[in-house]
Amino acid sequence: MNFFGFGRRSSSAPVARERLRILLEHERSMADRRDLMLVLREEILAAIRRHVTIDPEKVMIKLDRGATVSTLEIDIEVPNVEMRLLSA
């Protein structure tokens, strides 16, 4: 997309630099320890599994790594039967 109108364009190198900075910071930190986001994911799923049986195919996980904040989105389909058991 060319947001910048006819002829003139913004420079793309700063975007490239910023994208690489975020990515490499993450990848270098991965070299000596496990990714925090992945640890969180595993522990959250384990906690849920202690209470209900979840179908691994009904789990959708989305991740967005940002410079200062990352988001981890876990969408789990829990059968209603199990929910009733849980509240009983």
Next chain:
Amino acid sequence: MAKVLVVTSGKGGVGKTTSTAALGVALARDGQNVVVVDFDVGLRNLDLVMGAERRVVYDLVNVIQGVVKLQQALIRDKRIPTLSLLAASQTRDKEALTEEGVANVIAGLRERFDWIICDSPAGIERGATLAMRYADAAVVVTNPEVSSVRDSDRVIGLLDAKTEKAEKGERIDKHLLITRYDSGRVARAEMLSIDDVLEILSIPLIGIIPESEDVLRASNLGAPVTLSNPMCAPARAYADAARRLTGETIEMSIPVDKKGLLDKLFRRRAA
């Protein structure tokens, strides 16, 4: 019926990943259901070129090892709903890809997509041969330059010998995609011409992508050139190549950018 396409070259740096992303976008824009798959285990980059590097949770190797289901590892493009990405793993374990595992993943993708575009790693080792293993067709990316042409010739030989189709005695469709083509240098006889390359490799031409600053810009932004600037010369060349892949007959041309004086001035400053 689903079509598995491998984008390969032998030589590194000729534009496999750029071409995979640009063709994937072009096909998906035409309403096809497309997945682009990064086979470069250990050195993934398709996620970066597609602008999805911050969203990779699971990858091809996780699916092969049964850690997750295929559906969970697919990353849906935020801009084009019919386009998905399956990232490569960053593992250093070259044995992570198995023939059986790749076969299962490809079979699963065939059920979900019209086009499965496999971005091959450079070289002719395991990763490259597995990327082409189950392909119905191949795009051989070649620069008009001696070492690239020579390596493409090796890869064409592999396509005819090491793919499942070839082993069954069937023919694998091979298409030549010439990238980084500079008509000025060809005119000055400083660069191999299209005819030179075609004569040596003798496989049908699917497109000619002109050398352009728009390609670097697209990588910088993480938006394939067919998405970030669909009217620029390389994007139009990729769009035509994509339509030829679907069987359309389009006269071969080398798109050029129309440049005014103002445009030239700004470009020099902005690039």
